[in-house]
Amino acid sequence: MSDGPALAQYTMAAERAANEVIGAYSTSFGLATRLLGARHRQHVRNIYALVRVADELVDGVTDEAGLAIEQQRDALDRMIAETRRALELGCSGDLIIHAFARTARTSRIDESLIEPFFASMRTDLESRAATPTRLAAFDAQAHDDYVYGSAEVVGLMCLRVFQRDQRLDEATTGRLDEGARMLGAAFQNVNFLRDLRDDTVRLGRSYLGTAERLSDEDRETWVRTIRVQLDAAAETIPLLPKDARAAVRSAHALFSALNDRIAATTVDELYRTRIRVPDAVKARLVTRAVLTTWTEPRA
Incomplete structure (x- = not known):
């Protein structure tokens, strides 16, 4: 079943948000994705956006915002929980997670790949705290x-x-x-x-x-x-x-x-x-x- 007009528009907005993340953090990657076939291009960008946001959370963004280590853990935990929920439901109020979840559900990307990624992000956070x-x-x-x-x-x-x-x-x-x-x-x-x-x-x-x-x-x-x-x-x-x-x-x-x-x-x-x-x-x-x-x- 195809998406209705409201969901399709929301997904387009989510994908534009993912592209903004790439533009802000990696112009080289953005240029490289242009070499991908059109059927792959946005999906790969959606993956990169989620990965980049998670990486930034544990590499100083939450710390520089003045969050204590427990609050930093909470920020990562909430992102993990929302990603899991979006994979199940196919929709999220977080635009970056929504874009990723649409790609994941389309491409058979499941917890066997997502959970190890978040485990490494948690390692970054905990190694600094320890x-x-x-x-x-x-x-x-x-x-x-x-x-x-x-x-x-x-x-x-x-x-x-x-x-x-x-x-x-x-x-x-x-x-x-x-x-x-x-x-x-x-x-x-x-x-x-x-x-x-x-x-x-x-x-x-x-x-x-x-x-x-x-x-x-x-x-x-x-x-x-x-x-x-x-x-x-x-x-x-x-x-x-x-x-x-x-x-x-x-x-x-x-x-x-x-x-x-x-x-x-x-x-x-x-x-x-x-x-x-x-x-x-x-x-x-x-x-x-x-x-x-x-x-x-x-x-």
Whole structure:
């Protein structure tokens, strides 16, 4: 059954709100989604908006608003409860959650992906509360658990959007799931290296190990790990629907370039500067990704 005019108008307003979140926080992501086929584009933006709002809640917004830790927990708990409710009902009074819930219900995104995401957001909040005067350090298991919830499941959510009109065999589905997880993990690990100063100084978190400060050897180890993750993800891009490949290839190429730049940067410099890819290089990477996609067969 199709939506009535009132619900359709409300959903359009919710999606415009989701787009505003993207415009405020990530122009690069907004541009990248334009490479997606029209049937995927808004759904991916709806996912990003919810993820970004939750991330901002635990990364300083509630703290800077003067909320005590119990009030910060309450803000996150209310967001989680409303998301669960919206998944059940298909509607929410919160525009960002409404947009996400419409996408989730359309794309078979369920609690198995949503709950790990919110668990990682809670980890961010609780790690700061538990160690207010020193770094909250993540050992290998804590890192892997956090990255699964904060990034790998987001990759899986986007994959569910791309696959919602497909029926794939178990082997192909498994390969695509692994590729989405590896791409999400690579993106997150690159961002950990890019955000060393902000994470350690402002947020008091050390996601990449238990030491107070990374060494150049640590950086080299993470660069190698990220390359393995990116290589694994690249193998599965040709299995995606053709109208999703250019966007995913572009993002993959951008983070590969970021990782290469990190490899050539000392840890001391990483603690001072956030590594970026120049706009001209981004343009070349995107053009190459689009041309590659145009010249390969449709899946």
